[in-house]
Amino acid sequence: MTDHVLLEAGDDLVRQLSHEREAVKAVLELVWNALDADALQVGVTIERSAIDGVEKIVVHDDGDGFTPEVARNAFRRVGNSEKREGGTTPRLKRPLHGKAGRGRLRAFALGDTTRWTSTARALDGQLMLTTVESGFGSRTTWSIDARPAPDTADCGTTVELWGKQSTHLNRLLEPKAVSQITAALAPYLLTWTDVRVTYDGALINPRDQVQDEEWSEDLTFEYEGQPQSFQIRLIHWRTGSERMIALCDAAASPVETIDATAEHSDFTYTAYVLWSPMPRHRNEVPLITLGGETPLAPLLTTARAWISSRLEDRRRRQRRRVVDRWIDEGVYPYPARAEGSQAQAEQATFDLVATSINRHITGDRMKKRLTLSLLQNSLRHNPDQMVEILEKVLRMSGDDVSHLHGLLQQTSLSSIIRASSIVTARLQFLTVLEHLVFDEETYGLVGERDHLHKILERELWVFGEEYNMMRSSEIGLTRMLEHHRRAIGWDPTPDGPVYQLSGRRGRVDLMLSANSTEHDRVRHLVIELKAPDVDADRDQANQLDDYMQTVLNDPRFANIDTTWDFYLVVRNIKDRLKPQLRQAGQPEGLYSQPTSYEHAKVRVWVRTWSEILREAKQRLEFVKSGIEHNPSLEQALDYLRSRHGDLIPDQLRHAPPLPQPRPDGAHDAAV
Template identity: 40%
Template sequence: MVQRLAGETDPVRAVIELIWNSLDADANEVSVILDRNVADGIVGVTVRDDGLGMSPERVEQDFKWVGNSWKLGARVTEREKRPLHGRLGQGRLRAFALGTRITWETVGQEATGAFKKTRVSSTIDHRNDFSGPDPVDAQGPTYTEFRAEGRDSLGRLEGDSARPRIGAALALHLLTFPTIEVRYDGVKIDPAANIEREMTHELKWSFDGADRRAALRVVEWRDVQGRTLYLCDEKGVPVDETPIRRFADFNFAAYVLWADMAEHANEVLLVDMEQEASLLGSLMQVVDSTLEDHFEARRAEQRRELVGRWKETKTYPYEGDPASEEEVVERATFDVVATAVRRHIPKTRGQEKLTLGLLKDTLQRNPDGVKTLLNQYVGLTEGESEELDRLLERTPLSRLIRATTDVTDRLDFLSALREIVFNPEAKGLVKERDHLHKILERESWVFGEQFNMMSSEIGLTRALEQHLSMLGREGEPTTKVTKTDGSQGRLDLMFSLAAPEHETKRHLVVELKVPSVVASYKEANQIKGYARAIVEDPQFAGTHTVWDFVLVVSDYNNDVRRDINQRGRESGLLDESELDPNSPLRYRVWVRRWSEILESADQRLLYYKRGLQHDASLIDVKRYLRDHHADVLPEGLFSEDGPS
């Protein structure tokens, strides 16, 4: 648990957590300072606030163990009575995303009123050990200063990219309490200055026979890029967040305000895994449909405003009312196409009128010309352009572009994974735990769309707990699960699926090996040991469950090759349970080459690849990896002076 929390790979979220810690300590001024080296690279972070600080007693209490915090039983801050954010005492561990060495220095008041300065620190190798010198007498005022150092890959903290996300996370709190000032890299976080418009929707739904109520506040940004959903309590304090991949033609933050949200912290990632409806899942369905209606209405509103402006300036190419039903359809199609490419239409009146007139004429006389224009302006493929007339009336253009992006991103990733696995120079740089494992956590679709990511890098005992949770048996007492030789085992990636037939549950466990490993008896016996530990442990018995264990390697030796190519068994099958034919629990152990995994994923995308005529280049591979996995790429991989 400690390693999972400390191993956060999101430095921006870590900064947000630290700012919330300051605000929970009644700070009115918080400053985040980025420490840079001579090359202007970010190598450390300092966060300082003017809050109440921590007394030595509170430091002893809060840093004693993970999850311990004075905020567990509190609802508001001590002095200002503002709503609290954190209550789980885990934020300090996420701070390891900012450095391998972290330190807190604080001045707080004891019960007697005396000021004391306390300093505690820890290193990433001893995450749960915080220590420091004895407290010393100090002068007021109170403050807390956090410092992290020891990392050289904190580029994601650059102001232009990190500041908007921080502002969105704090927006409702800063709007509610305008006396608070947060500065990031010298610039004030001011969400009010970036609000283009906002709207609040009432949410009503029923669950378990009871009527429920919440609110959805949608804030559209003027200069901030991105789309995020924040799950908040009724005061607007976020307890969780998740990116929104749809509605790419808008930049916004959506805040769900619900009094019971704090009770469902960290559940949003489980919503898609749940086969039975949950309270949070039912709320998320209402949120999803409300956002859909909101942005459909906003698109229609933008269209009306833009067309209205064109009519006022007499640049709109149609006059009067439509003369026929055909012209109604034509104008509606023109409005959709013209507003979709509005950023490319000249702003001067004469040029605007000419461009719109030509677009109308092309639409009437040569529809293929409109598709050509769209392809030129927004990069649609020829295949999409051919279907544009049929799709535009019922599918916004932004969705077409988003669908294309999703497919081409996957094709680019498969090409990137081939480079990582098969390029001899890349093989030497890619490590199993540090790189390959973390990349595939984010690209779990490679192993099959039907599985949802459940866990990664977990022990066998934790796998049992996750399995029981999936069966609805959380909290049942468990004993430690060990391999048949009595040793502990760790699973790389564990995926789960609740199949509808016969209430069968399926688990897929993937054991990854770096591209340089050629599987032998050692690797084969390791994954068989995991499988048999589960099958032979009585705690897993009595459930309709199928376990598939897959060892993924670049190649294997002749011993393994003979074992997985036995007469009467499917190719690749290394071991299969026959311990009890009457038991509903089954397992299979497979050995797969990377080439087979990639080929299977490629086949699923083959239809789209042909339609898009997309063949990823090395430039596409580099772009995708840097955009999506820059924080876990080995140094020198695909760099200008590294392997290529």
């Protein structure tokens, strides 16, 4: 006998519940239906089309099935399921999952046509075969056919779904689908070990996938002044990329899931939050982001804090073991005990970053040492590009890249380390440069073009940090014109060569340019280097004066928003030139500054290496002092102490005591 049952729900609700993007969730609903029917064997079969797409899905179980009377009642309503909250199955007394009566409607996410075939024993003991069918075009109408089943038939239910052409169904064929189903069923299958669920021919066995398990802990949260108790259980997975918070009822049956992909990306885990009233708060997760009044907000805050604490403990233990192993292998690039707070902070940051990508640091001893040395060098000198470098060298996944970015953003130590390393290296360079220029045994051997020029074109910060980027080296006056016009945004192509007033073609050693913040001017610095054994005289100064006259008298250089400084850089200045460089009312070292030209500001200077080195050192010492007293350093160290105290050196684990004022109001001198 065939009946037609009209669903007591609008088509829009059915459409919402059968959203095609929820294919994995729809399969899970059918599996839970089978388990709620006391099934011990549940199999999900996926039949493929000729082009390897999903053609048909079949879910079969050996549960108790349903009778025609149950079908007529169940397929008529949405909600108010007969499965009571906190109830158990009739025969095996296992916890019930379904409580909203919506699982059968989610089947439309898997097929345009659905057929349920169930064999069950009626109250009078007779076996009945019940078939329920519906199509996507008539989703609110179900045809129910009932007839006696053979006495030899076994109880159970088969759900068949086909006829849907959607690329979203192909997600069922991805490895991630197995991970999601394993995570959702894990607490149930770990508890009810006699239950077997197969998916696309493979057994769902969470025990094989569990890497480590944090057993449940009793916690409380407060809502509207009342304490609420719940449990939480954390499972780490061996494979996959799942990071999920499952909101469950008291029996660990998921009601809702929250994607935690952006949280703790160095672990693969599922956290099960068990709370008896959870089914009554289904679909309330979106309200949290809107500030809605729901107990899930304080519940999740408490749960996330617990998860972070547990994962941080695990992370610390793993990191410490990794660093100890690197030390034992002789591949660790730092000494056992760093000296100085900045060095210690750098080492702690290195440990933090290196251990977070430990699984990519593989190979023999030599390869590990090279990789760790690369990481150390990148952290010191170029942390902004360190992630990009490691991504290419180690072929890190997107999750690892995001995690590494997050680590460097959480602490300002990377920028402090880089600044400190740059300052230290530059101070060392100035010491070497001073030795080359002034040491009596070496300065006579240092050439202008072979040595000074080649060295300084890589260290242009010596002349000012603003000139560290835009530069041209060893260029003629025509190229100097091109560079100038390009800097001010004009067509750089010259209409002919540039000559000095004498008719000769000149050539400058270095031309540096920068955009000045003063009146939006472009500032050019033209440098003429002389070997240390050449003292400045009028002949050398006049060479730059000729360049200056070229700029002033060639209209192609004209631009009122440009400042030109010509530097003659020497070791010593001859006495007969010194008076002209020390005129009243003029800066020391200024050789010439014509005032009769309005289209450009042009100056010629004679500078000694002593002056340039002194100014460069003063700038670096100022930066170094700022780093050492930068409150960001102490804040970053506080972050490391609180989050990674097991990794940082012993002397950094405790913050130094603040200086105490003396009774007379003075303070003790710094040690």
